[in-house]
Structure formats: C-alpha cells, structure tokens
Amino acid sequence: MITLGHFLALSAVLFAIGLFGVITRRNLIAVLMSVEILLNAAAIAFAATAAYKDPVFFSGQLFALFIMVVAAAELSIGFAILLNVFRHTGSAATDVVEEMRG
Amino acid sequence: MSVLGFAVLAGLVLAGALVAVLSENIVHAAVALAFTFFFVAGLYVLLGSPLLAVIQFAVNAAAIPILTLFIIMTTQSRRVRPAAGVFYLVAGVLAVVFLAGLWAYLGAPQEAFQPLGPEGLGVRLLTVTLLPFEVASVLLLLAMVGAVVLARRREA
Structure with a gap:
C-alpha cells in the first residue's frame, strides 16, 4: 500500500537533489535544469496531496498543471536571458555574470 | 496501487535526477533530465491522473529537453566545470537540513483514494x-x- 508519505518523501528527496544542483552547478543551463527538478518535485507533492486529501475537488492536481505552465514560461525567459549573456560574454558560466549593466 | 510500480518509478526518477545534477557532460545531464520527467509522468498515472501524465510527457519530457539541447548546441557548452568544494559543502548541508524536515510526514495515515x-x-x-x-x-x-x-x- 502506497501512502501519501511515500509520495511526499520522494518529492522531498527530489527537491533536495535539485537544491544541491542549483548550488553546485556552474553552468547557467545546468542551473536552469536543476530549477526544473525543483518545480517538478513541488508538482508531485501537490498532485499526491490532492489525490489523498482532497478527493472532491482535486485542486492540487490543477495546481500541478499551473506549475507546469509557470515552469515552461520561466524556462523560455531564462533561456532567452542566457542567450543574451552568451552573446555578451561568450560564455554560459555562472561566474561571468558579475555586473548588471548591459 | 502497485507498490512495485511505485518503487521502480521512484528509483528511476531519483537516479535520473542524480545523473542530471552530477554529470559533468551537460548533454548527458539534459537527456537524463528528460528521462526523469518521463518517469514522473508515470508517477502521475499511479496517482490516477492521466491528464497530468500526458501534459507532463508533452511539455516536460519532450518540449523542454529539446529546447535545452538546442540552447546547449547554440552556446557550445559541452562540459560543466566542477564547483569549488565549499559549494558542495553548503549544498550538502542544505540538502540534509531539508531532508530532516521530511520526518514529520512519514507517519501520514494510510488511506485509499478514488481517482x-x-x-x-x-x-x-x-x-x-x-x-x-x-x-x-x-x-x-x-x-x-x-x-x-x-x-x-x-x-x-
């Protein structure tokens, strides 16, 4: 029998892995990929909680849907900014972004 | 809900995420991330929500990896240089602190649900x-x- 605790545990471990990636990665693309892992961990937690605790409205599963929308928007804007950084500095590493001036 | 299915899917999701976060070859990381999101779609099927699973597959497991690989191609970044040791220390401590908060949820009561x-x-x-x-x-x-x-x- 799989319980809500199993899903929340998986979500928490996934979130911890993503957090580790966001901090240790030095390439902006890899950082954005880790952020995707974080968002997916949150979506799993929402969807599982909705299935177990909200058997009438399943609001959390709709919320997971909106998380995917926000993730897609975040990623497209993030990659556009990354392209600008790459054109400006010729690199996609995190430590080349040292000033806000264009 | 099948315990074996959940165990296999959870293992594959965590393994894919670990490769995506730790691999020094960024193309390998992107492909591992695609597989991770594919298996997360399987988890949504287990949760009785095929709609979420299909959208997860179409957006996160198909569209986003293609965009990521396209950006990798454009910026010609093949390898990720490893970070300084202090970053690994901070990240490890933060991850452990976060996992410590997990104990509160492990005693959740057992119940079935109607998808x-x-x-x-x-x-x-x-x-x-x-x-x-x-x-x-x-x-x-x-x-x-x-x-x-x-x-x-x-x-x-």
Whole structure:
C-alpha cells in the first residue's frame, strides 16, 4: 500500500537533489535544469496531496498543471536571458555574470 | 496501487535526477533530465491522473529537453566545470537540513483514494479555476513575447 508519505518523501528527496544542483552547478543551463527538478518535485507533492486529501475537488492536481505552465514560461525567459549573456560574454558560466549593466 | 510500480518509478526518477545534477557532460545531464520527467509522468498515472501524465510527457519530457539541447548546441557548452568544494559543502548541508524536515510526514495515515478522471479534472479546470486558467494563458503569451524580444538579435 502506497501512502501519501511515500509520495511526499520522494518529492522531498527530489527537491533536495535539485537544491544541491542549483548550488553546485556552474553552468547557467545546468542551473536552469536543476530549477526544473525543483518545480517538478513541488508538482508531485501537490498532485499526491490532492489525490489523498482532497478527493472532491482535486485542486492540487490543477495546481500541478499551473506549475507546469509557470515552469515552461520561466524556462523560455531564462533561456532567452542566457542567450543574451552568451552573446555578451561568450560564455554560459555562472561566474561571468558579475555586473548588471548591459 | 502497485507498490512495485511505485518503487521502480521512484528509483528511476531519483537516479535520473542524480545523473542530471552530477554529470559533468551537460548533454548527458539534459537527456537524463528528460528521462526523469518521463518517469514522473508515470508517477502521475499511479496517482490516477492521466491528464497530468500526458501534459507532463508533452511539455516536460519532450518540449523542454529539446529546447535545452538546442540552447546547449547554440552556446557550445559541452562540459560543466566542477564547483569549488565549499559549494558542495553548503549544498550538502542544505540538502540534509531539508531532508530532516521530511520526518514529520512519514507517519501520514494510510488511506485509499478514488481517482478523478480527465473529464472531471477538465470540468473543474474550466469552472472552479477558470480565472487562473485565463491568467496562465496570458502568462504564457507574455513569456513567448518576452522570450522573442529578449533573444532577438540586435541591429548593429
């Protein structure tokens, strides 16, 4: 029998892995990929909680849907900014972004 | 709900995420991330929500990895240099602290649930959450326009 605790545990471990990636990665693309892992961990937690605790409205599963929308928007804007950084500095590493001036 | 299915899917999700976070070859990381999201779609099937699973597959497991690989190609970044040791220390401590918060949830009571089919979820999406739905579409439009404007080549 799989319980809500199993899903929340998986979500928490996934979130911890993503957090580790966001901090240790030095390439902006890899950082954005880790952020995707974080968002997916949150979506799993929402969807599982909705299935177990909200058997009438399943609001959390709709919320997971909106998380995917926000993730897609975040990623497209993030990659556009990354392209600008790459054109400006010729690199996609995190430590080349040292000033806000264009 | 099958315990074996959950165990296999959870193991594959965690393994894929670990490769995506630790691999020094960024192409390997992107492909591992695609597989991770594919298995997360399997988890949504286990949760009785095929609608979420299909959208997860189409958006997160197909569209986003292609975009990521395209960006990797454009910026010609093949390898990720390893970070300084202090970053690994901070990240490890933060991850452990976060996992410590997990204990509160492990004693959740056992209960079964009746899954809601795609039609029920769709009806709720367009009635209960109609306003967020419209806001989300505007957000996607704004993100699309913003990405086009930001990534456009400046006229010299």
